[in-house]
Amino acid sequence: xxxxxxxxxxxxxxxxxxxxxxxxxxxxxxxxxxxxxxxxxxxxxxxxxxxxxxxxxxxxxxxxxxxxxxxxxxxxxxxxxxxxxxxxxxxxxxxxxxxxxxxxxxxxxx
Amino acid sequence: xxxxxxxxxxxxxxxxxxxxxxxxxxxxxxxxxxxxxxxxxxxxxxxxxxxxxxxxxxxxxxxxxxxxxxxxxxxxxxxxxxxxxxxxxxxxxxxxxxxxxxxxxxxxxxxxxx
Numbered sequence: 001x002x003x004x005x006x007x008x009x010x011x012x013x014x015x016x017x018x019x020x021x022x023x024x025x026x027x028x029x030x031x032x033x034x035x036x037x038x039x040x041x042x043x044x045x046x047x048x049x050x051x052x053x054x055x056x057x058x059x060x061x062x063x064x065x066x067x068x069x070x071x072x073x074x075x076x077x078x079x080x081x082x083x084x085x086x087x088x089x090x091x092x093x094x095x096x097x098x099x100x101x102x103x104x105x106x107x108x109x110x
Numbered sequence: 111x112x113x114x115x116x117x118x119x120x121x122x123x124x125x126x127x128x129x130x131x132x133x134x135x136x137x138x139x140x141x142x143x144x145x146x147x148x149x150x151x152x153x154x155x156x157x158x159x160x161x162x163x164x165x166x167x168x169x170x171x172x173x174x175x176x177x178x179x180x181x182x183x184x185x186x187x188x189x190x191x192x193x194x195x196x197x198x199x200x201x202x203x204x205x206x207x208x209x210x211x212x213x214x215x216x217x218x219x220x221x222x223x224x
Binding site: 042 | 155
């Protein structure tokens with residue numbers, strides 16, 4: 001059973017467009033992380049959100065944690081080819097285990 | 111600072127063969143874990159360790175063994191490889207237990223079982 005579902009699974013857009021990726025669950029998480037993974041490499045942490053309703057910005061990327069701490073979104077403004085990659089959300093539930101989402105593969109064309 | 115290193119980068123095994131995937135970190139992290147990554151399924155936790163001498167099972171532990179004799183090393187052993195174990199394997203470490211602490215991932219091992 002996949003506890004964290006991401007949508008869309010694939011996204012191909014032109015440079016300059018905006019996009020939003022969603023990470024949804026029926027379970028409550030104590031914190032949620034977003035990672036980006038490039039081909040042939042391991043995931044790299046982008047951000048951690050811990051408070052319901054929290055919004056964090058990282059340059060053109062905006063991350064939001066849902067009020068009920070069951071979902072999160074990642075919004076990219078004016079996407080660039082360098083944003084291309086696999087985006088993964090991951091939730092922690094006060095255990096030693098991190099649950100990863102299904103992933104969203106983003107391709108940004110120049 | 112090497113971070114998390116994994117060897118080999120690629121491996122092909124025949125069904126029934128055994129092998130060990132190596133993982134080492136030089137950040138003095140207590141917490142280490144092994145994941146497998148399959149298309150459309152994100153990363154799934156195989157085994158993890160909260161310190162030397164302590165290991166526990168994750169979501170998909172069957173067919174894999176681990177040990178943690180030192181803080182630095184966390185090898186993953188495939189006892190009798192099966193085609194269902196074809197995947198990309200990632201080792202990760204973190205400074206403290208979850209929640210909220212950054213996991214540092216190795217570059218991965220791409221395993222094919224024929």
